[in-house]
Amino acid sequence: MIIPFRKMHGLGNDFVVLDARRAPLPITPGRAAAIADRHTGIGCDQFIVMEPGTEGADVFMRIYNPDGSEAGACGNATRCVAELAMADSGSGAAAVRTISGLLPSERLPDGTIRVDMGEARLGWGEVPLAQEADTLHLPLSADGVSDPAACSMGNPHATFFVPDLAALDLPRIGPELEHAAIFPQRANIGFVQVLAPDHLRLAVWERGAGLTLACGSGACATLVNAARRGLSARAATVSLPGGDLRIEWRDDGHVLMAGPTATAFTGMIDLDAYPA
Structure with a gap:
């Protein structure tokens, strides 16, 4: 055919x-x-x-x-x-x-194009996690990173906040974190450096795909988790290796992504x- x-x-x-x-x-x-x-x-x-x-x-x-x-x-x-x-x-x-x-x-x-990606899901069972845990501070670490926040944007995401994104060996630690036991369906793993309250720099190890030049749902999850931690505003530019997305987490819980x-x-x- x-x-x-x-x-x-x-x-x-x-x-x-x-x-x-x-x-x-x-x-x-x-x-x-x-x-x-x-x-x-x-x-x-x-x-x-x-x-x-x-x-x-x-x-x-x-x-x-x-x-x-x-x-x-x-x-x-x-x-x-x-x-x-x-x-x-x-x-x-x-x-x-x-x-x-x-x-x-x-x-x-x-x-x-702007997409309403729906509500960010913040409960441990919604991510989902393998056991009850605070999704704002997961007990998970790998070489050089620790204490991620998690949420679901229709797929599971964990976000690690780091001081220097360029210093990380993402191809080495990405697969380990994607397959961590706390994620029964595996997870997309984001690594973010906060440049300003309205500007985040992000790299994502995608579940089943590895490192990609951009991850839209990962950018949404990053903004949500950064705002939950008090590290960013509820609207920000998220810079990925392939370019910028504009993300907004509305008061009604919905996340908007434009790019x-x-x-x-x-x-x-x-x-x-x-x-x-």
């Missing part, structure tokens, strides 16, 4: 996007992982399938990590899919649904060339 695909990214966090809204596609976790492989597939941080919208959504977005596991949220991919849905409808707004919930999105006057999207290229793919 030969079908079109689109390669998109948000600040370098890149996606292979397939459109299954008109007809189902034979996508399995194994096939998604094979296509996501950067050596033998197209390569991407997350593999995205657009499916028919449900329960008031314009589109359902299914998210696969490069290891084939399914993710509940991806902020940068949400902006990309919302951009495609808006282009199809001619509207300036779109509602994207994932397995974690509905994400209303809109195009701002500067052309960036750019881009299409790198389009092409055709033979799904039968990849193992099912």
